[in-house]
Amino acid sequence: MRNEFASCPLCASPLERGREGEHLRMVCRACGYVHYRNPAPAAGVLIVENGAVLLVKRRYEPFKGLWSIPSGFIEYDEDVRVTAAREAMEETGLEIEIDALHAVETCFDDPRGNTLLVLYRAHATGGTPRAGDDAEEVGFFPLEDLPPVAFEAHRKVRGELAGRA
Ligand SMILES: [Zn+2]
Numbered sequence: 001m002r003n004e005f006a007s008c009p010l011c012a013s014p015l016e017r018g019r020e021g022e023h024l025r026m027v028c029r030a031c032g033y034v035h036y037r038n039p040a041p042a043a044g045v046l047i048v049e050n051g052a053v054l055l056v057k058r059r060y061e062p063f064k065g066l067w068s069i070p071s072g073f074i075e076y077d078e079d080v081r082v083t084a085a086r087e088a089m090e091e092t093g094l095e096i097e098i099d100a101l102h103a104v105e106t107c108f109d110d111p112r113g114n115t116l117l118v119l120y121r122a123h124a125t126g127g128t129p130r131a132g133d134d135a136e137e138v139g140f141f142p143l144e145d146l147p148p149v150a151f152e153a154h155r156k157v158r159g160e161l162a163g164r165a
Contacts, residue, residue: 008033016128037115043083044071046102046157049096053161055149056091056135062111063150069157071117072137092138093130096122100151103160107153115134117153137141 004026008015013030020027026035046069047054055067072087074080082099088096099121107115129138141147143165149158 007036009035022067039116040112041080041116041118041121042071043074043080043087043118044069045084045088045096045098045120047096047122048086048143048161049072050141051165052140053092053146054092054129054138054140055147056131057118057137058150059131059134059136060094060105065136066150067139067141067147069119070133070138070149071119071154072135074118074142075104080118081120082120084122087122088122090133091131091135093127093132094124095126097125098122103157105153105156109152114142115151115153117151119153119157 005015007013008028008031010033011028011031013026013028015026017024018027019035027033054070056070057067058064065111070088070091072083074083084098085096101118102119102121105117107117112134131138143161146158146162149155
């Protein structure tokens with residue numbers, strides 16, 4: 001298993017692989033700790049203006065150079081909508097207002113680990129599109145001419161959008 005702890009985060013004893021029902025989990029025989037793995041939640045915004053979708057080009061790995069929907073990981077103490085607005089501002093320079101939940105999609109191809117994307121439909125209320133943070137470029141792409149995008153969760157949304165064009 002990738003990204004797996006070798007030692008117990010509570011007592012530092014070595015973790016062992018144990019079976020719980022159908023799942024293999026890392027468990028600590030010394031203190032009973034069970035390491036449950038969950039997908040990491042991320043939030044993003046789908047901004048469509050005049051039939052074109054706002055995308056950002058990834059500045060860093062994984063999938064450096066590919067386009068994706070503006071999004072990022074939710075901080076532990078952050079409301080999911082706040083994450084969506086923060087990532088929009090950091091990556092695209094736009095102030096946004098959320099309109100509705102668009103989709104929730106699982107992503108199994110992020111090499112850092114599985115994720116869950118909460119994607120809101122939103123519209124810009126201020127700012128100028130400008131790449132920042134881990135975005136190298138921002139651009140609006142017409143639904144009928146969307147570039148390939150990174151991440152399985154984003155590809156599912158892309159496919160659904162392209163089907164509407
Ligand atoms: Zn332990």
